[in-house]
Amino acid sequence: MADNAKWYVIHTYSGYENAVKAAIEKSVVNRNMSDMVLKMEIPMETVTEVTESGVMKEVERKVFPGYVLIKMILTDDTWHLIRNIRGVTGFVGEANKAIPLTEEEVTALGVEKHEIVVLYNVGDTVKITDGPLASFMGTVEEIDADKNKVRPNRSRRRDSAPARSGSGWSPAPDRSR
16 A cells, blocks of 8 residues: 555744654554555755855754655545644645646655666676667776766777666677577
């Protein structure tokens, strides 16, 4: 059932985000709804501020003051649970209808990381499958998992030159048989 869970945005009174999160967590446990409300996040960022005395200090700041992100399965029960928490003014959406975040929005917010499994290693021969170098063969020189990029050295006749792409690489067929 957790596969049906989506991310929603709860609007709260500004400054009550942590209190709302704690109250929701307590209500979820008390009502035995942990399988319906899976995760909550208050996106934070670290910024450097200069005080009046000229001292620089790092401070944690809310990215979206007045909002809490929640991953849950939306039902009448979960909607009422969240809506009746003190400090919650509602869900982001139309009137009484909560609208879930898209996968692109979730990725951009960084609240959920998807692990990418790379099926090849540095030194493997791959066939480029898209872009201007499609159908060329190359050797993987660098894998940047953080940026989801691979840099092969494409080979054509006797010369070789580095190429870049975000995807579009497939292992070269094994012709040793």
